[in-house]
Amino acid sequence: MTDKAKLDRRSFLRRAAIAGPVAAAGTLAAPAVLAQSPIVVKMQTSWPASDIWMDFAREYIDRVEQMSGGRIRVDLLPAGAVVAAFQVMDAVNDGVLDAAHTVPVYWYGKHKGASFFGTGPVWGGNANTMLGWFYQGGGAELYRELTQDILGLDVYGFMGFPMPAQPFGWFKNEVNTAADLNGFKYRTVGLAADLLQAMGMSVAQLPGGEIVPAMERGVIDAFEFNNPSSDLRFGSPDVAKHYYLSSYHQASESFEFLFNKDFFDDLDEDLQAILKYGVEAASTSNTALSMKEYSNDLERIETEFGVTVHRTSQDILSAQLKAWDQLIEDLSQDEFMKRVMDSQRDWIEKVGYYELMNSPDLALAYNHFFPGKLKM
Numbered sequence: 001m002t003d004k005a006k007l008d009r010r011s012f013l014r015r016a017a018i019a020g021p022v023a024a025a026g027t028l029a030a031p032a033v034l035a036q037s038p039i040v041v042k043m044q045t046s047w048p049a050s051d052i053w054m055d056f057a058r059e060y061i062d063r064v065e066q067m068s069g070g071r072i073r074v075d076l077l078p079a080g081a082v083v084a085a086f087q088v089m090d091a092v093n094d095g096v097l098d099a100a101h102t103v104p105v106y107w108y109g110k111h112k113g114a115s116f117f118g119t120g121p122v123w124g125g126n127a128n129t130m131l132g133w134f135y136q137g138g139g140a141e142l143y144r145e146l147t148q149d150i151l152g153l154d155v156y157g158f159m160g161f162p163m164p165a166q167p168f169g170w171f172k173n174e175v176n177t178a179a180d181l182n183g184f185k186y187r188t189v190g191l192a193a194d195l196l197q198a199m200g201m202s203v204a205q206l207p208g209g210e211i212v213p214a215m216e217r218g219v220i221d222a223f224e225f226n227n228p229s230s231d232l233r234f235g236s237p238d239v240a241k242h243y244y245l246s247s248y249h250q251a252s253e254s255f256e257f258l259f260n261k262d263f264f265d266d267l268d269e270d271l272q273a274i275l276k277y278g279v280e281a282a283s284t285s286n287t288a289l290s291m292k293e294y295s296n297d298l299e300r301i302e303t304e305f306g307v308t309v310h311r312t313s314q315d316i317l318s319a320q321l322k323a324w325d326q327l328i329e330d331l332s333q334d335e336f337m338k339r340v341m342d343s344q345r346d347w348i349e350k351v352g353y354y355e356l357m358n359s360p361d362l363a364l365a366y367n368h369f370f371p372g373k374l375k376m
Helices: 003-023 029-036 052-067 085-094 112-116 127-136 139-150 191-198 208-217 228-234 261-265 269-303 314-331 335-358 362-369
Strands: 039-045 072-077 099-102 155-162 169-171 185-187 202-204 242-245 254-260 308-311
Touching (some): 052 099, 052 269, 072 269, 085 155, 112 191, 155 261, 254 261
Parallel strands (some): 039 099
Antiparallel strands (some): 099 254
């Protein structure tokens, strides 16, 4: 799309939104229709149409459309409808899409620093802690610097829905030690790929919809995506029967809500606020829905599909932390990435201390009321 075409489209949206009431003084029918016509936001996700993350995206657009009183309508599209799952950042930057629902790690190929905004080192905080860093600890400004100053991208990005730590994933046989991982062809994304390659795995970075077909063809022989609901909908129990929960490879991710900067800037301020703060509203509803669906689907994975659910061993978790140590040292050679990591460490050292000192031992309480159920 040319710059002129983008400008003409943006200008039309602006005129359609604000010209109706003025023109109505002289005529009735046509201007009234213009005044009522919603601004259409063309938003594509990075998820297949059947994935639960499309349900999460729908919660966002439902809230935006209701809060706007019908002045905004979001045309929500699944991965591949306009561009491939990993290409939504480029499409939003170019104005091919107005918006996207994705994760920063999907444009990790542009700059490894993208991975710090969701799938970076686990300093001792969870996704809630890191979402706090984004909004209150300097993360948003560092994100703006990376996207706009370093990469020159014409986008705004907001983060929402702090995800539960991602399972280590699906294996055909048990893996009990770090040595057991050597030689696996494994799917993950972002810095997690660097991490697990350092632990002896051969890593393929694939979008969610390609994972199980790649497993069936032998391109990979183990994988992770994100959560029990997505994994079940992908058909993961059909290709592996050992499911490992808990890991340090991706423990602090959130969704990324991308907007074309020119499109966003051309909106009235109240509509900009609705798109921005609608992310916070959806973050709460996404969290509640994930609690319900992830736990229900984990139970189904065990009881209906005969999958053995494990907790990842301490040996593997310790090896992951040691691999992070080396990766952090390597990444620190880049001035920008060092500043991001320093900012995160400062935040986690303070906030994580409070969170961990203040948090009761929930496993102790769970075992008290549901003895023998929790896998340790």
